[in-house]
Amino acid sequence: MTEESHIMIRRHLIQxxxxxxxxxxxxxxxxxxxxYILNGLHPPANMSxxxxxxxxxxxxxMGYIVATTG
Numbered sequence: 001m002t003e004e005s006h007i008m009i010r011r012h013l014i015q016x017x018x019x020x021x022x023x024x025x026x027x028x029x030x031x032x033x034x035x036y037i038l039n040g041l042h043p044p045a046n047m048s049x050x051x052x053x054x055x056x057x058x059x060x061x062m063g064y065i066v067a068t069t070g
Contacts, residue, residue, distance in 0.1 A: 016069040
């Protein structure tokens, strides 16, 4: 895959979160954290700009989603 594949990967992770919402709300111990992670997966409005910290794919937050996304 190329560097541009991150858009496809984000879409798959967003779909995983939405498809298994109740499970992930439990994993993240609440709605607030779940929504923070879900919103963080949406690409920044300006793709030519540097991604803000809330848009970074951090392993502690994303590891479980990445491991369970097929």
